[in-house]
Amino acid sequence: MSIVEARGLGKRYGGTWALRDCTLAIPAGHVAALVGPNGAGKTTLLNLVVGLAGPSEGLVSVLGGRPAGSPAALDGIAFVAQDTPLYRSLTAADMLHMTRNLNRRFDDRFARTRLGELAIPLERSAGELSGGQRAQLALTLALARHPQLLVLDEPMAMLDPLARHDFMATVMTAVADDGVSVLLSSHVLAELERVADYLVLVSHGRIQVSGEVDDLLAEHCVLTGPAAESAAYAERLSVVHARRGEAQAQLLVRTNRGSHAVPAGWEKHRVSLEELTLAYLREPAAAALPGPRAAANAVRAMR
Amino acid sequence: MAALEFRLDPGSGLPTSQQLVQQVEHALRLGHLQPGDRLPKVRDAVASLAINPNTVLKAYRELEIKGLVEGRPGQGTFITASLNQVGLPELAKLRRSLLGWLASADTAGLDSDGMAALFASALRDFADRRDGGAAHAGSVQVA
Numbered sequence: 001m002s003i004v005e006a007r008g009l010g011k012r013y014g015g016t017w018a019l020r021d022c023t024l025a026i027p028a029g030h031v032a033a034l035v036g037p038n039g040a041g042k043t044t045l046l047n048l049v050v051g052l053a054g055p056s057e058g059l060v061s062v063l064g065g066r067p068a069g070s071p072a073a074l075d076g077i078a079f080v081a082q083d084t085p086l087y088r089s090l091t092a093a094d095m096l097h098m099t100r101n102l103n104r105r106f107d108d109r110f111a112r113t114r115l116g117e118l119a120i121p122l123e124r125s126a127g128e129l130s131g132g133q134r135a136q137l138a139l140t141l142a143l144a145r146h147p148q149l150l151v152l153d154e155p156m157a158m159l160d161p162l163a164r165h166d167f168m169a170t171v172m173t174a175v176a177d178d179g180v181s182v183l184l185s186s187h188v189l190a191e192l193e194r195v196a197d198y199l200v201l202v203s204h205g206r207i208q209v210s211g212e213v214d215d216l217l218a219e220h221c222v223l224t225g226p227a228a229e230s231a232a233y234a235e236r237l238s239v240v241h242a243r244r245g246e247a248q249a250q251l252l253v254r255t256n257r258g259s260h261a262v263p264a265g266w267e268k269h270r271v272s273l274e275e276l277t278l279a280y281l282r283e284p285a286a287a288a289l290p291g292p293r294a295a296a297n298a299v300r301a302m303r
Numbered sequence: 304m305a306a307l308e309f310r311l312d313p314g315s316g317l318p319t320s321q322q323l324v325q326q327v328e329h330a331l332r333l334g335h336l337q338p339g340d341r342l343p344k345v346r347d348a349v350a351s352l353a354i355n356p357n358t359v360l361k362a363y364r365e366l367e368i369k370g371l372v373e374g375r376p377g378q379g380t381f382i383t384a385s386l387n388q389v390g391l392p393e394l395a396k397l398r399r400s401l402l403g404w405l406a407s408a409d410t411a412g413l414d415s416d417g418m419a420a421l422f423a424s425a426l427r428d429f430a431d432r433r434d435g436g437a438a439h440a441g442s443v444q445v446a
Contacts, residue, residue, distance in 0.1 A: 175349075194354045267424060
């Protein structure tokens, strides 16, 4: 089952396309990271997925084919927007009360237990809570609906390192306990390496990379060797990003699965998710996508 | 209580699941872990490290395939084997031949760092060649 599926999805604001030609299928049971520069279209894509915005073209569905924004879709999705917006004058208890009454399903006991464990006082207003506590409160309200898909937009941007760790621990525990699928956008690449097992890379309003992290890492490597030979060698490879010094060159290449013999003088290194992501972000024309879409992109890149 | 606590080293360059596997193997080699010891529950490891549960499951699966641990439904994951150390006489012999190699590298003019770099590079080549058959089957195609 695809937890999120998009076909030819696009969103235009005025005359500007925020997102275009977006086709992807994220399988259920993953923690999918949505990565890309500011203004790349991450928030637009998330808003389309949760139904806060409607597509200008194409289709988007969630939870195995439910149209995004439909009541059936909303029932199974929880969304925490950027900066975890809460009514600042309401207390945590008020917020529990309100969320319970606004939703068909709400696990009050789960929410109260969780807030107790986090030592978040129920009688205090959200405005008086710390940033980390506010984020945990918003997350608890979202998780108490026991969603099948949890969508988080830049959830950790405002948090200090300890609050980030605790926030992510809560999310990952929910994944372990409930098997909830997660789609989160973030800038913090190093932290994503710990949590994400699916990567969606967006740049300039298009999907550039999409796939399981293990597959992506297995199908890319870094080759280091003499700079003088690097141009000739690179011609035989699928190079994503090359960095050349006067003496030594580094080539981040897609090996298209399997091992290939490395010539004498060259060394093959494992690539990290962070390196891989940065390489693609530096080369907006390169793409790693599953299925026939990849061929279409290759044609476009050649034009 | 679990027999060990996992830690993560962002500087290791290893994928998270590999770090967990290595920590168990390391503890086994040093004798810190014994058959019958229980590894952390998946949920506990997830909560303390804030990592993806699939990562812990993957590490435990790999340890199980290696024959080092066994998952018991409802109870947890337990150490079932100790890591066979190479015998001491064998180790001494290997060390002697390595010293011989170091002497010839010294004669050739390599310093310690040069020897370490050469050894690390040769070890990588050796491991690559040995594992070369285990090609990864995935779903991403070249664009």
